[in-house]
Amino acid sequence: MPGTSQAHSMASDDPFDEILKPPPNESPEAFALRVQKEEQARQISLAIDANIKAERQARKKKRIVRLLLLGQSESGKSTTLRQFQRLYTPTAFREERVLWRAIIQLNIVRSIRIILEALEHPSSPQISPHVSPKSHYRNLSDNARKHRRASNANPIASTSTDNSMYDEYFMNGSNGHHNGHISPESDPDSDSLEMYGQSTSLLNNLASLEALKMRLLPLRHIEALLVAKLVPPNEDEATQLPGQSQNNGFSHNSTSGNAYRNQEVFVRPGTTWKGALARARVHYPSAATSISREDSDQSGNVRPLSAGNLGSETADEPQEVLNSCRMDMMQLWADSGVRSLLHRRKIRLEEYPGFFLNDLERVTSLKYMPTDDDVLKARLKTVGVAEYRFEMEVSTGRETGTDWRIVDVGGSRKTWVPFFDDVDAIIFLAPISAFDQVLTEDRSVNRLEDSVLLWKSVCSNKLLANVDLVLFLNKCDILEAKLKSGIKLSRYVRTYGDRPNDMENVSKYLRGKFSAIHREYSPNPRKFYAFCTSVTDTATTAGIIASVRDMVIRQHLKQSKLM
Ligand SMILES: Nc1nc2c(ncn2[C@@H]2O[C@H](COP(=O)(O)OP(=O)(O)OP(=O)(O)O)[C@@H](O)[C@H]2O)c(=O)[nH]1
Ligand SMILES: [Mg+2]
Numbered sequence: 310m311p312g313t314s315q316a317h318s319m320a321s322d323d324p325f326d327e328i329l330k331p332p333p334n335e336s337p338e339a340f341a342l343r344v345q346k347e348e349q350a351r352q353i354s355l356a357i358d359a360n361i362k363a364e365r366q367a368r369k370k371k372r373i374v375r376l377l378l379l380g381q382s383e384s385g386k387s388t389t390l391r392q393f394q395r396l397y398t399p400t401a402f403r404e405e406r407v408l409w410r411a412i413i414q415l416n417i418v419r420s421i422r423i424i425l426e427a428l429e430h431p432s433s434p435q436i437s438p439h440v441s442p443k444s445h446y447r448n449l450s451d452n453a454r455k456h457r458r459a460s461n462a463n464p465i466a467s468t469s470t471d472n473s474m475y476d477e478y479f480m481n482g483s484n485g486h487h488n489g490h491i492s493p494e495s496d497p498d499s500d501s502l503e504m505y506g507q508s509t510s511l512l513n514n515l516a517s518l519e520a521l522k523m524r525l526l527p528l529r530h531i532e533a534l535l536v537a538k539l540v541p542p543n544e545d546e547a548t549q550l551p552g553q554s555q556n557n558g559f560s561h562n563s564t565s566g567n568a569y570r571n572q573e574v575f576v577r578p579g580t581t582w583k584g585a586l587a588r589a590r591v592h593y594p595s596a597a598t599s600i601s602r603e604d605s606d607q608s609g610n611v612r613p614l615s616a617g618n619l620g621s622e623t624a625d626e627p628q629e630v631l632n633s634c635r636m637d638m639m640q641l642w643a644d645s646g647v648r649s650l651l652h653r654r655k656i657r658l659e660e661y662p663g664f665f666l667n668d669l670e671r672v673t674s675l676k677y678m679p680t681d682d683d684v685l686k687a688r689l690k691t692v693g694v695a696e697y698r699f700e701m702e703v704s705t706g707r708e709t710g711t712d713w714r715i716v717d718v719g720g721s722r723k724t725w726v727p728f729f730d731d732v733d734a735i736i737f738l739a740p741i742s743a744f745d746q747v748l749t750e751d752r753s754v755n756r757l758e759d760s761v762l763l764w765k766s767v768c769s770n771k772l773l774a775n776v777d778l779v780l781f782l783n784k785c786d787i788l789e790a791k792l793k794s795g796i797k798l799s800r801y802v803r804t805y806g807d808r809p810n811d812m813e814n815v816s817k818y819l820r821g822k823f824s825a826i827h828r829e830y831s832p833n834p835r836k837f838y839a840f841c842t843s844v845t846d847t848a849t850t851a852g853i854i855a856s857v858r859d860m861v862i863r864q865h866l867k868q869s870k871l872m
Contacts, residue, residue, distance in 0.1 A: 373712040374865045377728055379767060380738030381759050382719070382749065383662055385783045385844045387691050389736060390717045392850050395681055397713070398699045402681075409679045411535055412687045413672060414627045416663030418532045421638055423661075424647060425522060427654055428512075510646025524637050531627040628675060635673040642666045660742070660787050663688030685845045691719035694728060711862070729772040734861045736779045737767055738844075741819050742787035744801045755801070764823060769830040777864045779838045779857055780823055782816060786843040816841050 331343060378386040395402045511518045631638075641647055651658060658664055663686065665672050672683070679687070696716050716728050743756035764780070767773065789812045792798070798815050799805040808814050820839055827837050838860060840853050 372862070372865060373714060374733045374861055375714045375716065375731055376861055377716045377718075377732045377735045378738065379718065379725065379735055379763070380740070380781075380783075381756065381763060382690065383688075384738035384740045384760070385781070385842075386717050386736075386738055387689070388685055388844045389738065389781070389850075389854075390697060390715055391685055392844055392847070392854055393713070393715060394697075394699065395685075395847070396851060396854060401699070402684075406679045406681070406684055409684045409687050410625075410677065411538065411627065412689050413663070413665060413679055413683055414631060415532065415535045415539070416688055417631060417638070417665050417669070417672065418528045418535070420658055420661070420664060420666050421525065421528060421641065422532070423656065423658065424641055424651065425525070427651060427656055428518070428647070511640070511644045512646035512650070521637050521641065525634055525641075527630045528634060531630045535627055628673070628677065631673040632675050635669055638666070638673070639669050642669065660790070681847060682845070685847070691717060694718045694725070726772070729770065729776075732773070732776050733865045734777045734779060734857070735767065735773065736781055736857065737764060738781045738783045739764060739823065740784040740787075741782045741816070742784035742791060744788075744798055745791070745796055757801070761822070761826070765826050765830055768827050769832065771832055774832040775835075777835060777838065777860065778827065779840070779860065780827075781840055781842040781844065781853075782819060782823070783842045783844055785812070785816065785841045786846065788812065788815065 331340070335343070378389055380386050391402070511521065658666065665683075665686070668683075671677065672679075694716060696714055698712065698714050700712050716732075718725055718728070739757075739760040741757065741760075743760070746756045748754045748756055748759055767778065792810050792812060792815060795810075797810050798818075799807065799810070805815075805818060808818065820841070823839065824837050838857075840856075842850060842853055844850050
């Protein structure tokens with residue numbers, strides 16, 4: 310019979326042969342049925358093969374868009390990235406929220422330390438990095454300033470060494486003086502605790518202040534615990550104080566408030582994260598993976614968004630300590646004398662990154678779990694360059710299935726250039742609220758000036774000539790509060806003149822300046838996209854990010870010659 314002969318003709322060393330071969334006395338009907346079934350199975354197998362092939366081809370064709378986030382330290386790059394994640398990979402974002410609790414704990418301890426150190430040194434010079442120093446900026450020679458500007462503001466563009474630009478756009482360009490940076494005058498030398506000693510204030514009762522400080526001592530212990538958990542053991546830089554390595558005239562000894570304030574905990578993409586993540590035993594879907602280019606030889610380097618090896622503890626010692634110190638912390642922050650000392654020293658803690666003192670009751674509760682807003686407000690400095698990859702989880706129409714690569718860079722601008730290749734768009738963040746502040750890393754440089762020079766070098770960079778630039782004039786909420794509190798833009802930006810010191814006029818003015826630089830310095834004409842943003846605000850940022858997403862996709866299609 311045909312079936313029998315076919316079966317017998319097959320190689321006899323196949324172990325399935327004996328089992329699968331047709332029965333020797335197979336009837337013609339059974340034979341026909343068997344052949345029919347075999348054909349059906351073959352068709353199914355072919356269909357499966359075709360499916361796999363189609364999927365593979367679809368994956369190949371899948372859109373990969375690359376977005377680069379640029380801007381000075383503390384401009385809001387990582388926060389913008391977190392907004393993308395919150396919107397497009399909400400599951401991963403939610404699962405990571407627990408990890409941010411440790412960062413928030415550290416942020417709280419840091420704020421309290423800043424207050425305590427301001428009390429320790431009531432008569433030291435005004436040291437807030439958030440206010441231009443009284444005289445040092447003006448005392449720098451032009452050459453020294455130019456040198457600092459060149460090394461700080463233009464490291465990414467070899468063609469951009471012209472530092473007169475800030476003056477041109479923001480100063481009375483005619484006289485060439487740098488007197489646009491008029492620092493608010495204060496008289497710190499006359500500070501003493503007694504002069505803040507309002508009758509009800511802690512500062513009026515030094516014994517109770519000392520007792521309160523003693524009760525807050527455990528905060529130092531948990532700070533050390535948190536730093537040890539977050540920072541890899543062989544990482545010196547994280548605990549080194551900038552003032553120690555560079556004598557810039559502002560360095561204090563390590564016990565001073567300034568030194569402490571300059572010290573920031575950061576995370577660096579690297580292998581330690583992998584082990585840390587394993588210990589945390591938190592599941593991260595592939596959507597939230599990050600690959601460090603700096604460590605590209607160490608492939609498969611998967612970690613959560615810069616949050617570290619935290620969150621797995623059932624008994625959370627830092628949270629317990631914070632909980633037990635809550636009344637003292639609240640008393641300290643609410644104290645009228647303390648507030649007036651901080652005010653006089655121009656330490657505006659509310660504007661500092663990672664400020665949670667107004668939420669102490671909630672965030673120190675034992676069951677505290679960070680909200681979306683808390684995660685966006687938390688401060689964790691990025692060091693190095695990390696590429697975060699995710700596929701949009703939620704359906705967003707034609708963008709479904711797009712693979713996003715968002716590159717978030719940290720302070721070291723030397724590492725930016727390799728990422729200018731193959732970019733679809735750049736979001737440049739300029740924190741315009743910082744017009745009266747100086748860089749933490751170089752207190753001779755005004756933050757707005759730094760942003761302007763950086764914007765110019767990005768606009769003029771030839772590698773980016775065909776890349777769409779999106780400008781976020783960020784921290785508009787802080788800007789508005791500053792203007793309302795009476796801080797005048799014209800004291801720092803002379804060319805602002807006597808225009809009204811309100812949000813509408815100030816933002817319009819700054820937008821115009823940034824736009825002019827874009828127009829003048831772009832190698833080829835291109836569109837100018839600019840938004841006034843407060844990227845910590847979820848509601849307003851969602852709309853802006855949707856616009857950016859559409860723009861980036863359009864740009865990507867254009868570049869792929871699909872449009
Ligand atoms: N109030 C307010 N805070 C903001 C805004 N944007 C960012 N922040 C806060 O500012 C801090 C710094 O933001 P990051 O996103 O960490 O800044 P970054 O540019 O990534 O800084 P580096 O990692 O040092 O380069 C964080 O605590 C944010 O919550 C804003 O628009 N308004
Ligand atoms: Mg960052």
